[in-house]
Amino acid sequence: MNEIIEVKGRAIPKPEDNQNTDDICPARFLKEITFANMGKYAYFDERFPGGQENPDHPFNNARYKGANILVAGANYGCGSSREHAPQALKRFGIDAIVAVSFAEIFAGNCEAIGIVPVTVDNERGDLSYLLKCVREHPEDPVKICVAAQEIYFADEMSATIPCNMPKARRQAFLDGTWDILSVLQQDPKEVERTMKRLDYLNW
Amino acid sequence: MAKGTLYNKVLDKHTVRILPNGKRQLFVGRQVGHEVTSAPAFETLRERELEVACPHLTFFTLDHVIPTDCRDRPYKDEQAELMAKTLEDNVAEFGLEATFFEPDSDKNGVCHVTFPEQGVIWPGQVVVCGDSHTCTYGALGALAFGIGTTQVGHVLATQTLAMDELKVKQIRVSGDFKKGVTVKDLALGKISALGVKGGVGFVEEYTGETIDNMSTEERMILCNMVVEGGARAGYVNPDLKTIEFLRGREFSPLWYSFPAAIKSWMEIRSDKNAEYDDIVKLNVSDIGPRVTWGVNPGQSISIYGEVPLPKNDEEKDELEYMDLKAGQLIQGIPVDVVFIGSCTNGRLTDLIQAAEILDGRKVKVRTLVVPGSEEVKKYAEAMGLADIFQKAGAEWRYPGCSMCLAMNPDRLEGYERCASTSNRNFKGRQGSPTGRTHLMSPYTAAATAVHGKITDPGRFVK
Numbered sequence: 001m002n003e004i005i006e007v008k009g010r011a012i013p014k015p016e017d018n019q020n021t022d023d024i025c026p027a028r029f030l031k032e033i034t035f036a037n038m039g040k041y042a043y044f045d046e047r048f049p050g051g052q053e054n055p056d057h058p059f060n061n062a063r064y065k066g067a068n069i070l071v072a073g074a075n076y077g078c079g080s081s082r083e084h085a086p087q088a089l090k091r092f093g094i095d096a097i098v099a100v101s102f103a104e105i106f107a108g109n110c111e112a113i114g115i116v117p118v119t120v121d122n123e124r125g126d127l128s129y130l131l132k133c134v135r136e137h138p139e140d141p142v143k144i145c146v147a148a149q150e151i152y153f154a155d156e157m158s159a160t161i162p163c164n165m166p167k168a169r170r171q172a173f174l175d176g177t178w179d180i181l182s183v184l185q186q187d188p189k190e191v192e193r194t195m196k197r198l199d200y201l202n203w
Numbered sequence: 204m205a206k207g208t209l210y211n212k213v214l215d216k217h218t219v220r221i222l223p224n225g226k227r228q229l230f231v232g233r234q235v236g237h238e239v240t241s242a243p244a245f246e247t248l249r250e251r252e253l254e255v256a257c258p259h260l261t262f263f264t265l266d267h268v269i270p271t272d273c274r275d276r277p278y279k280d281e282q283a284e285l286m287a288k289t290l291e292d293n294v295a296e297f298g299l300e301a302t303f304f305e306p307d308s309d310k311n312g313v314c315h316v317t318f319p320e321q322g323v324i325w326p327g328q329v330v331v332c333g334d335s336h337t338c339t340y341g342a343l344g345a346l347a348f349g350i351g352t353t354q355v356g357h358v359l360a361t362q363t364l365a366m367d368e369l370k371v372k373q374i375r376v377s378g379d380f381k382k383g384v385t386v387k388d389l390a391l392g393k394i395s396a397l398g399v400k401g402g403v404g405f406v407e408e409y410t411g412e413t414i415d416n417m418s419t420e421e422r423m424i425l426c427n428m429v430v431e432g433g434a435r436a437g438y439v440n441p442d443l444k445t446i447e448f449l450r451g452r453e454f455s456p457l458w459y460s461f462p463a464a465i466k467s468w469m470e471i472r473s474d475k476n477a478e479y480d481d482i483v484k485l486n487v488s489d490i491g492p493r494v495t496w497g498v499n500p501g502q503s504i505s506i507y508g509e510v511p512l513p514k515n516d517e518e519k520d521e522l523e524y525m526d527l528k529a530g531q532l533i534q535g536i537p538v539d540v541v542f543i544g545s546c547t548n549g550r551l552t553d554l555i556q557a558a559e560i561l562d563g564r565k566v567k568v569r570t571l572v573v574p575g576s577e578e579v580k581k582y583a584e585a586m587g588l589a590d591i592f593q594k595a596g597a598e599w600r601y602p603g604c605s606m607c608l609a610m611n612p613d614r615l616e617g618y619e620r621c622a623s624t625s626n627r628n629f630k631g632r633q634g635s636p637t638g639r640t641h642l643m644s645p646y647t648a649a650a651t652a653v654h655g656k657i658t659d660p661g662r663f664v665k
Contacts, residue, residue: 016517017517018399018499018517020499020629022629022630022631022632023629023630026631026636027608027609027610027629027631027632028609028610028631028634030239030267030608030610031239031268031282031283031286031610032282033242033285033286033289034242034243034246035243045630045631045636049636075399075400078399078400078433078499079335079627079629080335081333081334081335081337081349081350081351081430082239082240082333082334082335082351082352083240083243083351083352083353086351101400103403103433104403104404104433104435105335105349105350105351105435108351108367109351109353112351112353112354113353166367167225168224168225168226168367171223171224171225172224175223175224177222177223177224180357180364180365181247181251181353181356181357181360181361183222183223183224183365184228184357184360184361184363184364184365185360185361187219187220187228190219190220190228191219191230191361191362191363193219194217194218194219194230195230197216198216198217198230198232199463199467200232200325200327200328200456200464200467201232202460203325203456203457203460203461203463203464
């Protein structure tokens with residue numbers, strides 16, 4: 001199984017609230033047959049307004065190049081259920097997202113492809129603190145520990161903040177069952193028993 | 204947690220087992236789909252050398268990229284042709300031809316219009332689709348929700364999926380609609396009142412006299428917009444209208460099974476003493492025609508209202524994007540394009556409303572009327588609605604998703620402003636990264652087409 005115990009790397013800030021799936025991956029790129037090119041389309045309209053590169057956009061900014069932990073705001077990923085947006089982030093190189101809150105379908109889609117979505121409490125200013133650190137020191141390492149639900153950053157742990165995710169999701173990463181297809185295939189007999197119970201299958 | 208609701212009953216019936224991670228493995232009664240979210244799922248099957256588990260419970264249509272002006276193959280847009288061809292090849296490879304509503308067949312159309320119309324969706328089923336507006340099917344008493352492409356692959360391979368528990372919010376709707384006000388206005392008003400996040404974590408059960416009085420098609424408008432309020436699914440308990448709607452449709456239960464079906468559908472209705480996690484009451488008597496001013500469906504106001512003051516910097520940017528000023532009347536804002544159609548408002552009843560206003564009048568701006576399915580198109584033409592639209596100067600098109608999300612050639616250009624009966628006004632949604640969308644009802648959109656600016660439909664409606 002494909003256990004995810006922790007995510008290590010560097011962070012990239014994108015903290016506006018209500019970032020929707022069209023912001024993350026504009027709808028016109030849905031036409032692509034597979035997800036192979038989606039990394040190029042992450043935040044495309046913001047990164048290249050009118051075809052011109054915006055060098056200040058975090059996804060273009062050299063300071064954050066190679067970062068794999070996205071730091072986001074509230075209701076991140078609202079909008080569509082399609083997976084192109086999380087796939088765009090994944091293929092851009094994002095392995096985890098720290099946000100104040102997530103749109104539910106989006107967080108589920110992240111889990112399904114192995115992106116770790118965690119929330120932090122911003123009423124205590126945790127997100128603002130993390131953002132400040134990341135912006136001042138984008139080169140510093142960041143680590144999300146899935147088991148302990150903590151985010152460590154700077155020089156291995158001089159600073160930590162707590163983070164959260166639903167229990168079931170955390171367990172899925174820890175025991176590798178986020179790769180759910182293999183789990184669903186485990187008990188075909190029970191599926192047959194359920195089908196017998198469903199009268200409508202005979203209508 | 205809720206008890207005795209349709210949600211609880213349908214969930215229990217379909218539960219295969221509780222997975223080690225606490226989720227439920229649910230059997231899926233129907234998977235329906237389209238070209239956009241299926242290709243990678245079929246790829247997964249190929250990679251893992253799996254077959255489609257239940258082909259007879261798996262239905263596909265082609266709707267998102269299909270052109271609505273000229274249907275000659277190959278489609279002019281190479282990418283669209285590639286997507287169409289890929290779905291057709293996958294359908295053939297995995298043996299799904301019998302349940303494929305192929306382009307230009309009499310069953311083709313927008314998934315959420317054609318599948319209910321053909322009797323594919325029944326009360327008490329778990330229905331999934333790789334599309335967020337799958338919640339539409341709740342109008343028939345199905346437990347229906349959108350899933351991601353990876354999950355589409357899970358369901359293709361196992362006819363099951365893993366699901367978290369949800370809470371149930373009962374939304375009691377009372378009152379009568381005023382003249383010119385429709386279920387679309389209720390849907391927009393509800394999201395405005397409860398917020399785009401108000402439904403997160405919930406399934407919404409719609410009930411009350413106003414819902415009882417709605418046709419099944421109108422219930423679909425309401426359930427279609429449920430996801431825009433943050434809920435995963437919404438439903439109406441099946442009743443006599445549901446039964447009448449399903450009687451005799453192509454894929455409905457066969458006649459000799461129909462009595463058993465009715466009995467079963469009545470049994471899965473929420474109990475009288477069912478318990479809910481939350482209850483909300485809405486009254487439609489005070490709702491007027493509503494129009495969005497911003498870039499999410501929660502940002503709507505009454506058509507008599509003014510664009511509100513921005514509450515924060517984000518809203519300030521949004522107003523700038525929309526090229527609107529706080530305090531400006533929403534009525535009278537000139538538009539460049541009117542789009543009537545989509546899985547929200549592309550059904551016959553919606554076109555009848557638009558035609559009521561366009562009959563004997565002329566449109567002042569480019570107006571696209573796109574039926575939701577071949578069936579809708581056929582009836583609209585037989586009823587003379589298509590003639591009314593064409594005489595009014597509107598374009599009458601083949602069915603498809605069209606300008607709702609502009610994955611086909613129907614799109615806004617530059618800074619064009621569109622009055623749209625669709626469900627999303629996100630930035631760039633209608634094909635131009637700088638395009639502007641105002642969501643509204645078919646009545647309001649038709650009235651807007653006549654004047655070329657956002658117009659109260661009240662005085663046009665008999």
